[in-house]
Amino acid sequence: MTLETMLSLMSEGMIKTCGIFILTLLGAMPLGLIVALLKKSRFIVVRGIVSAYISVMRGTPLMLQLLAWYFGPYYLFRLEIGGWRYPALILGFVLNYAAYFSEIYRGGIESIPVGQYEAAEVLGYTRVQTFIHVVLPQVIKRIMPPVTNEVITLVKDTSLAFSISYVELFSQAKQISSSHTTFMPFVIAGVFYFVANYIVAFIMGRIEKRLDYYK
């Protein structure tokens, strides 16, 4: 098998890996913010549920969560899970990453001095205006480093999709490797993850620079 055919075979997996990555970010980043805000809810029940959710998501392996989302409907309710693999995969990733992002957001929100809220309140801003125009921009700047870490972890975590037999880049590399007895697919996959992370770090670095205009 030439390198070229191998690459063209694996390009499909690369696209699927990118798909998991992008959908997870699109789902988890906003959901994390909602979770972070719910954790500050004045209703103790809501706070309790959110805390439990976050600790389960962070306290158990993502691989186990993916298995649970995929097979759970069958074992619990004997439901047909034919077309369920991809939705379960994305659901598992989004819910897991939303928990991590929410904790990062919460840390960022709590780091904003109370004086910022008070200044805005005295000037007559509503609570929503205060959050969107005063608090959030400062939070985004402060959380860039931990968010970058999380995004880089996600690039690598996409390979966990193999646990529910979703054929993304890593599973594909494994298949080709064993059927053609070559290690090359893993090398290609490794380079791909590395380059992807390089790009992520580059983009996040640019955003951080952009936000460097104030302290």
Next chain:
Amino acid sequence: MILEMKNIQKQFDGLEVLKDISFGVDSGEVVSIIGPSGSGKSTLLRCATFLETIDGGEITYMGKKAAHTNERGEAVYVHARELRQFRSYYGLVFQQFNLFPHYSILRNVIDAPIRVQKRSREDAVSTAMGLLAKMGIADKADAYPFQLSGGQQQRVAIARALAMRPEILFFDEPTSALDPELTGEVLKVIRQLADEKMTMVVVTHEMAFAKAVSNRVIFMDGGVIVEQGDPRDVFENPQEERTKRFLSVFER
């Protein structure tokens, strides 16, 4: 009368911080509030600006009641939306400035007039530039707060408050976070505002300033107003033992 506070009571978990405080501020008056640390000066300003809710008493701005005590003895405020209307009557300058670090100096001054008061951008900018010029920092309009000295930041904070065209301006120790050589420039603009008959209430430890600029001095201790009156009377001829003791510390 611009502000009237009657029988104000405030507790923090059982600790009585304001005990039945009453005072009013007339248009054009400059009132200084002095007193030892922990006497409740900041709490009083925070109650007047609705950053703290009172436990009892009455707060009236421009003849309109914002809070009163009901027949069950609980303090009740007008609705949140109405309360926001009251906020346009006053401004507050904090000890720590509390400028918005992600906004330029100009944006700090125009954002609330545009967003909250729905004024046009041109109107807000021209008001802001006028105020910044008055504060001696027009050349800093495009800078960011971190690039300014504490004294300059505090003058921006004063401009930001004035841009809302308040009837009354509160200051909570506006120079306490500043190096001594920077306090002068901030006190100077406050004095200038006093000359223009801006109504102000200033919590301060600057006795010379209080004496020179204010029409009335209020001495607070232990959550009550111990003595108040013309600054010359209070400073040179205090009637109460506690006032004498407090002032003697500053004369040394």
